Amino acid sequence: MSDEAVNVVENLRLTESNIQSACEKAGRDRSEVTLIAVSKTKPVSLLMDAYNAGIREFGENKVQELVDKYEQMPKDIHWHMIGHLQRNKVKYIVDKAYLIHGVDSYELAQEISKQAVKKNCTANILVEINIGDEETKFGIPYDKVTELVDKIISLPNISVHGLMCIAPNVENPEDNRHFFAKMRQKAVDINLDKGHNIDMSVLSMGMTGDYQVAIEEGATMVRVGTGIFGVRNYRI
Numbered sequence: 001m002s003d004e005a006v007n008v009v010e011n012l013r014l015t016e017s018n019i020q021s022a023c024e025k026a027g028r029d030r031s032e033v034t035l036i037a038v039s040k041t042k043p044v045s046l047l048m049d050a051y052n053a054g055i056r057e058f059g060e061n062k063v064q065e066l067v068d069k070y071e072q073m074p075k076d077i078h079w080h081m082i083g084h085l086q087r088n089k090v091k092y093i094v095d096k097a098y099l100i101h102g103v104d105s106y107e108l109a110q111e112i113s114k115q116a117v118k119k120n121c122t123a124n125i126l127v128e129i130n131i132g133d134e135e136t137k138f139g140i141p142y143d144k145v146t147e148l149v150d151k152i153i154s155l156p157n158i159s160v161h162g163l164m165c166i167a168p169n170v171e172n173p174e175d176n177r178h179f180f181a182k183m184r185q186k187a188v189d190i191n192l193d194k195g196h197n198i199d200m201s202v203l204s205m206g207m208t209g210d211y212q213v214a215i216e217e218g219a220t221m222v223r224v225g226t227g228i229f230g231v232r233n234y235r236i
C-alpha cells in the first residue's frame, strides 16, 4: 500500500478504540496512556493528517529526520526520540526532543547532560532495558538498571522519568506479557529501593503488535507506527 492510500484518520480511530478497550480491561483511566505516533520514514503530509486528527506526540528514530520534521511541522508538537542515539548527535536534538527514550549507558547520559547544560535546558529521558536479553537489541541488562539510574540522577540538566523497552518481535502478543510485567516491577523496585526519590512514572512499552497487552501490564506510553501510518518502505 502506498503512503497516499493510507487512511491515517481511520487507523487512528481504530488504534484509539483498541487503547480504550485495553484500559477498560485493566481498569485503568484512558488519560494514563499516551499514544505516540511513530512517523519514521513517513512524509510530512501523513504526519499532518495525524496532526489534524489531534495527535501531538510524534516519535522518530533518526536525529536528522526528527530535526527536519521539527522544522516543518507546527510548534506545539512533542517530539519523542525513540531510536538509538549516538553521542556525537546529541547536540542536534537535546533542545528539540520532549523525551529521549533510549538511554542505555552512562556515557550517553553524560553527553546528554553536557549538551543540555550548554543549551541551558533540561533533557528528559527514559532508561532503555533490553528486556528480552536479545543480542540484536540496544538497552542495558535488567539487573544493571538500578545502578545506571543511580549514576544518572547525579548529573546536571538531565531528568529520568522512567523506563523504555522494545519487546521481542513475536507473533502472539501474549508472549510479551511477562516482559511488560517485569518492566513495571523494575520501576516499582527502583522506587522502593530509592525511597521514592526517583521519578519512575513513565513506562514506554508496546508497539503495533503488542500495545494492548502492554497497556494491560501498565504502559503509560505506547509507540505505534505501522498501525497508524501503514507499513514502512525502507527503500525510500
Ligand SMILES: *Cc1c(COP(=O)(O)O)cnc(C)c1O
Binding pocket: 038, 040, 061, 082, 083, 166, 207, 208, 209, 223, 224, 225, 226, 227
Ligand atoms: C519503529 C518503532 C516503533 C513502531 O513500530 P511499529 O511496529 O510500526 O508500531 C516503536 N518503537 C520504536 C523504538 C521503533 O523504532
